[in-house]
Amino acid sequence: YGHAGVDPNFGAGGFGGGFDGSFDFGDLGDIFGSFFGGGFGGSRRRANPNAPRRGTDTGAVLNISFEEAAKGCKKSITYQNIINCTECGGTGAEKGTSPKTCPTCRSCDHCHGTGKIIEKPCHVCSGQGRVRKSKTLEVTVPAGINDDQVLNVSGQGNAGQNGGPSGDLHVYVSVRPHAVFERRGDDVWCEMPVTFTQSALGADVT
Numbered sequence: 611y612g613h614a615g616v617d618p619n620f621g622a623g624g625f626g627g628g629f630d631g632s633f634d635f636g637d638l639g640d641i642f643g644s645f646f647g648g649g650f651g652g653s654r655r656r657a658n659p660n661a662p663r664r665g666t667d668t669g670a671v672l673n674i675s676f677e678e679a680a681k682g683c684k685k686s687i688t689y690q691n692i693i694n695c696t697e698c699g700g701t702g703a704e705k706g707t708s709p710k711t712c713p714t715c716r717s718c719d720h721c722h723g724t725g726k727i728i729e730k731p732c733h734v735c736s737g738q739g740r741v742r743k744s745k746t747l748e749v750t751v752p753a754g755i756n757d758d759q760v761l762n763v764s765g766q767g768n769a770g771q772n773g774g775p776s777g778d779l780h781v782y783v784s785v786r787p788h789a790v791f792e793r794r795g796d797d798v799w800c801e802m803p804v805t806f807t808q809s810a811l812g813a814d815v816t
Contacts, residue, residue, distance in 0.1 A: 659724045660724055660725070660772055661772060662770065662771070662772045662773045662774035662775075663770055663771045663772060663774040664770050664774045664775050664776075664777060665692070665767055665768040665769045665770040665771070665774065665775065665776045665777035666692075666767060666768045666777045667767045667768070667777040667778045667779070667780060668689065668690070668691060668692075668767045668768055668777065668779055668780070669689075669779070669780040669781070669782060670687050670688075670689035670779065670780075670781055670782070671781075671782045671784060672685060672687050672749065672751070672761075672781050672782070672783050672784065673784045673786060674751060674755075674783060674784070674785055674786070675785070675786050675788075676785060676786060676787070676788035676791060676793075677788075678751065679751070679754070679755050679756075679757070679783075679785045680753065680754065680798070681753055682750075682751055682752050682753030682754070682755075683751050684748055684749070684750050684751070685748070685749055685751060686746055686747070686748050686749075687746070687747055687748075687749050687781065688744060688745065688746045688747075689744070689745060689747075689779070690742055690743070690744060690745075691742070691743060691744075691745040691766075691767070691768060691769075691779075692740050692741070692742050692743075692768035692769055693740065693741060693743050693745075693768075693769045694739065694740055694769045695732060695734055695735035695738070695739055695740060695741050696734075697732055697733070697734040697735070698732035698734070698735060698739065700739045700740065700769075701728075701732075701739060702728050702731060702732055702735060702737040702738055702739035703728050703729075703730060703731065703732060703737070704730040704731065704732050704733060705732070707729070707730050709726040709727060709728050709729075710726065710727050710728075710729055711725065711726060711727075712724075712725050712726060712727050713727070739771070740768075740769055740771075745766075747763070747766060747779070749761060749763065749781055751783065754796070755783055755785070756783075756785070756793075757783065757784060757785040757793075758782070758783070758784070759783050760780050760781065760782055760783070761780070761781040761783060762778055762779070762780055762781075763778060763779040763780075763781060764778050765777075765778065766778065766779035767779050802815060
């Protein structure tokens with residue numbers, strides 16, 4: 611509203627001129643809503659508990675030798691992973707049964723917002739729909755990999771929920787030190803002791 615809007619001579623009750631000092635914050639909400647897709651200052655939308663959710667990532671450590679890191683290799687790695695229960699197919703209900711509609715309100719604390727109640731939980735996963743299991747996977751290690759480098763194996767992490775995709779497996783590579791050779795960047799160094807005669811006259815050493 612121009613200079614009058616910031617002039618300290620005008621009281622806080624109004625902006626002067628023809629403006630009566632009132633302002634409809636509902637209009638402000640409409641303005642913000644047009645930009646951000648919702649009412650300004652409105653309640654946060656609760657996430658749908660039945661929506662597909664991606665599984666979490668998991669990690670494992672792989673120890674390899676200096677030669678394996680230099681030339682590349684394939685290694686089998688065993689790690690703990692969360693998978694969908696094979697007994698109930700991930701539903702959490704005992705085989706031959708299925709979750710029932712929540713009798714309380716179809717979406718409440720009694721059913722944790724899912725709208726469903728498992729009357730007879732699966733005896734394997736205790737109604738969780740997922741279990742922790744040891745898994746063995748063959749991993750391809752590229753030649754020239756560095757110590758502490760991380761290999762990402764897509765889709766081999768923990769299982770998702772409600773039909774969501776699995777997470778990733780992060781393989782943390784640990785290269786064991788070599789007795790003779792040392793890596794510095796992309797170069798390989800070694801310390802070779804020689805005698806005074808070899809140094810003075812030159813020699814072929816292994």
